Amino acid sequence: MSGARAPGAGPARPPRVEFLDVTKVFRQGDQEVTAVQGMSFAIHDREFVSIIGPSGCGKSTTLKLVSGLDFPAAGAIRVDGRAVAGPSPKVGFMLQKDLLLPWRTVLENVTIGLEIRNVPRAERTEKARHLLHKYGLEQFESAYPRHLSGGMRQRVALARTLAVDPDILLLDEPLSALDYQTKLKVEEELVRILQEERKTVMLITHDIAEAVSVSDRVLVCSSRPGRIKAEMAMPFSKGHTPAEARNRPEFLDHFNALWRQLEADVRV
Amino acid sequence: MSASSPNGPRARAPEDWRILGWQCGIVAAVLLAWEGAILLQYADTFFFGRPSEVVAFLFTRTLDGYLLVNTWVTVYEVALGFVAGTVLGTAVGWALWWSPYWSRVLEPYAVVLNATPKIVIAPILIVWFGIGLTSKVMIAVSICAVVAWLGAFDGVRAADPDHADMVRAVGGRRRDVFLKIVVPTSLPWILTTMRINIGLALIGVITGEFLSSTQGLGYLVDATAKLYQLSHTFAALAMIAALAAVQFWLVGLLERKLLPWAQEAELEFIT
Numbered sequence: 001m002s003g004a005r006a007p008g009a010g011p012a013r014p015p016r017v018e019f020l021d022v023t024k025v026f027r028q029g030d031q032e033v034t035a036v037q038g039m040s041f042a043i044h045d046r047e048f049v050s051i052i053g054p055s056g057c058g059k060s061t062t063l064k065l066v067s068g069l070d071f072p073a074a075g076a077i078r079v080d081g082r083a084v085a086g087p088s089p090k091v092g093f094m095l096q097k098d099l100l101l102p103w104r105t106v107l108e109n110v111t112i113g114l115e116i117r118n119v120p121r122a123e124r125t126e127k128a129r130h131l132l133h134k135y136g137l138e139q140f141e142s143a144y145p146r147h148l149s150g151g152m153r154q155r156v157a158l159a160r161t162l163a164v165d166p167d168i169l170l171l172d173e174p175l176s177a178l179d180y181q182t183k184l185k186v187e188e189e190l191v192r193i194l195q196e197e198r199k200t201v202m203l204i205t206h207d208i209a210e211a212v213s214v215s216d217r218v219l220v221c222s223s224r225p226g227r228i229k230a231e232m233a234m235p236f237s238k239g240h241t242p243a244e245a246r247n248r249p250e251f252l253d254h255f256n257a258l259w260r261q262l263e264a265d266v267r268v
Numbered sequence: 269m270s271a272s273s274p275n276g277p278r279a280r281a282p283e284d285w286r287i288l289g290w291q292c293g294i295v296a297a298v299l300l301a302w303e304g305a306i307l308l309q310y311a312d313t314f315f316f317g318r319p320s321e322v323v324a325f326l327f328t329r330t331l332d333g334y335l336l337v338n339t340w341v342t343v344y345e346v347a348l349g350f351v352a353g354t355v356l357g358t359a360v361g362w363a364l365w366w367s368p369y370w371s372r373v374l375e376p377y378a379v380v381l382n383a384t385p386k387i388v389i390a391p392i393l394i395v396w397f398g399i400g401l402t403s404k405v406m407i408a409v410s411i412c413a414v415v416a417w418l419g420a421f422d423g424v425r426a427a428d429p430d431h432a433d434m435v436r437a438v439g440g441r442r443r444d445v446f447l448k449i450v451v452p453t454s455l456p457w458i459l460t461t462m463r464i465n466i467g468l469a470l471i472g473v474i475t476g477e478f479l480s481s482t483q484g485l486g487y488l489v490d491a492t493a494k495l496y497q498l499s500h501t502f503a504a505l506a507m508i509a510a511l512a513a514v515q516f517w518l519v520g521l522l523e524r525k526l527l528p529w530a531q532e533a534e535l536e537f538i539t
Contacts, residue, residue, distance in 0.1 A: 069433050087437050099434045103452045103529045112448065113438035144529045164438050 014081035015042035016168055016200045017066055022075035023225075024061050035061045037225035039075070048194070048201045048237055050211040052258065053221025054265045059204045062226070063170040066202065067093050079168065089117075092166030096173040098157040100145040106132065106156050107141040113164035124163075131159040135189070151182040158190065162197070169194065171203045175210075187214065188242050195237075208262070212236065212254045213245035220258065223265040230261045317498035325503040339507055341484040342473060345401055346515070349408020350469040357413035358458055361420025365450050366442075371421065382418050386411040386468070387475055394480050404476040404484070408469040415468065419461030423454025456530060459523045466515045474508065485511070 024036040036058040043049050051059050064070040065077050068087040077084045079091060100109050107128050114124035132138050135155045145153055154174060161169065174190070175183045191214050194201055205211050211218045216237045220230040234254060236245035245251060299319045305311040306318045313321070329335040364371040390407050397403035431449045440448070477486025488504035524531065 067437055069436060087439055089439060091437070093437055095430065097430055099428075099430055101431065101449070101452065103455070103527075105529075112435070116435065116438050116440045116444050116448070146529075 013045070014078065015044050016047075016080060017043040017202065018076075018078040018081075019062070019065075020076040020078070022065065022072045022077060024058065024065065024070075025073045034225040036065075036072075037227055039227045041219055041228050041231070043200060043202060046198050046200055047216050048191075048203070048214060049217045049219060050203045050205055050215040051219045051221055052205055052208065052211045052262065053226065054223045054262070055206075056224050057221040057265070058224065058226030059221055060172050062221075063093060063172050063202060063204060066168075066170055067091055089164065090166055091168045091170065092161040092164065093170035093172065094154075094157055094161050094174045096176050098145075098153040100153055100156055100160075102145055105142045105144060106137060106148070109145065109156055110159045110163050112160065117164065128159070128163060131163055132156075135159055135193075149182075150178050151186050154178065154186055155189070158193070162193075167198075168200045169202070171201060173204055173206065176206060184243065191237075191242055208255055208258050209246060210242070212251060212258060213240075213242040218258060220261045229265075232258060232261070313499070314496060315498065317500075317502045319502075321499035322502045322506065325500050326506065329503070335503070335507065338483055338485055338488050338504075339511065341401060342470075342477070342486065342508075343511065345404040345473045345476075345484065346408060346466075346469045346511075349405045349473065350412050350466055352405070353409040353412025353469070354416045354458075354462060354465055356409065357416025357418075357461075358420040360413070360417045361422075361424060362446075362451065362454070364421055365424040365427075365446065378414075378418055378421070381414045386414060387472060390472070390476050390479060394476065399480040399482065401483075404473045404481070407472040407476045411468050411472045412465040415465050416458070416461050419457045419464075420454055423457030424450055426457065427453040455526060459519075459527060462519050462522070463516075466519050467512070470508070470512055470515065 019039050019041050022036060022039045023034065026033045026035055035056075039058070039062065051062065053059055061070070065072055066079065066084065068084045068091070071084075079088060101112070104112070107125065110128035110131060111124040114127065119127075129138065129141065132141055135158070137152065137155060137159070140148060140152065140156075145156070148156065157174070175187055178186060187210060203211070203215065212234055213236055215234045218232050218234060219228050220232070221227070222229040232254070236248065236251070236254075240248070302311075302316070303319045306313055306316065326335065364374065387407070389410055390403075393406045393410070394403045397406050427450045431453075432445045435445050435448055473484070474486035474489070477484040478490045481487040485504050485508050489501055489508070492498070492500035492504065
């Protein structure tokens with residue numbers, strides 16, 4: 001989307017996230033499986049980009065590589081122009097599993113990242129309280145995760161992720177474990193929060209409607225070994241909530257265009 | 269389960285009182301039948317002891333300190349052996365998280381040690397450490413250490429790799445993964461092994477006292493039974509049962525303290 005690159009920033013600024021001819025190979029028993037082969041793309045500042053593709057196309061691998069928790073066999077991955085050498089404070093990620101620690105209260109779950117970064121207790125508690133208040137969870141701060149609903153748990157996970165102030169967010173199907181109504185509600189909230197906070201987002205999803213309604217751009221991944229086979233700009237992310245986007249007459253055109261790209265690779 | 273129903277005390281329902289009544293009543297009935305059988309000469313005190321003699325023995329020998337000293341000896345052996353063994357075994361189990369290599373090296377030992385009845389080492393420990401308290405403490409240590417090691421190691425391996433990634437993603441190092449993920453994950457396993465170990469420690473200590481000793485509740489049971497003073501034997505048994513109950517209660521207390529997040533609703537029968 002054009003608005004993402006501020007006019008004054010100039011072309012010299014490198015993309016926030018850049019994949020150059022990346023290949024990733026896994027060992028599975030005696031076999032080597034190529035999850036990703038020759039994948040290239042770039043994500044610019046404050047862009048919301050979804051990656052969509054058939055199961056096993058290496059979408060999750062892609063995010064793991066950006067997060068610095070795993071490394072490619074070949075090719076280069078850069079964040080803000082620098083090769084990724086390990087986890088970076090700029091990058092936060094959220095999975096389908098909320099990864100809340102059952103032995104910590106909601107508040108303690110939100111502060112874990114600040115704790116690891118040695119932020120003083122008073123400061124991290126204040127920050128976590130602020131986030132919990134913002135997401136309407138303040139009365140649950142001393143509850144344990146097992147007392148929360150799925151939607152609430154994902155909001156706590158979001159608070160935990162944002163507590164350490166990453167400005168690039170990697171979301172690996174964060175809403176796919178929720179029931180449909182909850183999903184729509186949390187999705188809307190998530191998109192609003194990420195836009196307000198001016199984050200750069202990479203979202204992995206199976207849900208074509210979600211990709212169309214929330215993204216600036218959608219990358220379509222081929223079946224294994226994964227690479228980017230198509231790229232489509234989406235018009236709805238600015239000025240529309242996901243629900244409004246779904247009701248626009250041109251929504252279906254974009255939906256169908258994406259589906260046609262995917263269809264060939266989907267095997268039942 | 270809702271957040272609004274904590275495990276706080278609740279008023280006793282009439283049914284609870286009736287159940288308590290049954291529980292006390294059964295004990296009273298057994299004791300009365302026993303005493304009655306002796307009185308009516310259906311049974312012989314020489315072979316069966318006699319509840320009134322048991323109570324009298326408990327009373328007088330507690331007052332003169334004899335029972336207290338012997339109880340203290342057993343408590344001391346169990347407590348020291350249990351704590352030292354649990355700490356040692358848990359430390360080994362945790363330490364092995366840091367070295368997958370050494371955990372593979374030690375794996376077969378763990379399997380064999382776990383399958384072997386741990387009490388077989390008792391006669392050797394008595395040879396090494398004498399007939400005093402030390403040998404009994406060492407019996408409890410060796411039993412508890414093996415069980416605690418295996419329990420802690422099982423707990424360590426239950427840690428979720430995605431939790432570890434979550435910690436690493438915010439800049440956590442191995443130490444953070446260990447302290448914030450691995451240790452808390454393993455705690456329920458460790459508490460479970462403590463429940464098992466507190467009972468095993470008592471069995472180990474009492475067996476050691478049977479084998480060779482001059483003091484302790486196990487010694488009392490063994491010595492009085494050999495002299496056919498069965499009322500005294502039953503008194504010692506009662507003390508052992510009371511000790512076991514207190515130990516179990518203490519571990520339960522520790523569990524509620526360490527695992528407040530895991531307090532489950534009481535198990536109920538499906539009907």
